[in-house]
Amino acid sequence: MSTQKPEPSGRPGRYQRSAWGLVVSLLVTVVALAGLYAFTGAFRNDFEIKPEKVDYLASVAAAQQAGLSPAYPASLPKGWIATGAEVTPGDRPVFTLRMLTDENRFVGVRQEDASIGSLVSRWVDEDAEDAEGYTVPASVTAPVAREWEGFVDASGDTAYAAEVGEETVLVFGSASAKELQQVVDSLTTAPVR
Template sequence: MSTETTPTPQPAGKPGRYQRSTAGLVVSLVVTVLGLGALFWFTGLFRETPVYEPEDIDYLGSVAAAQDAGVTATYPSELPEGWTATGVDLDNEDKDVFGLRLLTADGDFVGIRQEDSSDTALVRRWVDEDATETDAYSSGAADALAPEWDGYVDEGGDTGYAVEIGETAVLVYGSAPAEDLQQVVDLLTRDEVARG
């Protein structure tokens, strides 16, 4: 006795409430994107953008510590009003390397770098590989570290003033206006920091 089973027909699907189409899909995607954009905008109204305030370091204390370690540091005897010292760079293996990072009152960067190198090598490394010479700067300070500094600029607007003092090259560079860099050049010294 053989029993054959006949397949049971599947119930016909009920059509949806609307016709599905490409245009309907595009409209729903546009509405979703606009909804998400509005949500992000709305939540952004209540969010504060963090403001970065660089930490002001005791640069004279850092210079004094470097001098205690045998570094003949080139540094400004004081900072212009409103300027901030943000970092000091040293090399444990090379006593001729010293760097100081500053921000002007307007937030422009000024760097001071000294190395046992040529001034042009410092310019290529810290200003730009393709920096070009510009007007030299003659320091009018009575106790200037050096009377004449070679000037350099790059296409991005950075400026640098460099000089060789004995075996060491010194570079003052940055995005700050040339007048700010020249002000730093006039303040440079290698004197021992006065201890309190």
């Protein structure tokens, strides 16, 4: 029994192969994918991810009960939220507070036993430049520091830093200088009520 392959008849398959046929099949595929995308999108909720608000005063109170004296804003401006507050205990404790303004601009407060230069380099920019400093107005009674050094980076972020006791407090972020100064003015180490 010999097995011979049938010879090609020279006729194309069931359909005509052409460039036009390729274009039509690609068009059908694109329309089908767009329909599938629209269909699955109909069951998806459009939602905006909002940052979670935290009770930063509870973290400050816990730090104070542990014997620390973090510098913190007694209250936040209207529309602002705290998004994080941490205390890293140890021989050289660190206090960090993260906030967002009512326009979703970042503001941070960091307090630790480190030099102003090292904090600015780490949290603002290695190439941050000196900027106009800030003096807390006399109308603010008992500020954590009256005189603050100013810094700015190439992207326009601003920072103010001051030595408070043996630690440095850094107020920094993408918020305006005026908003950062507002935070500086509101800083306190008073016991949380």
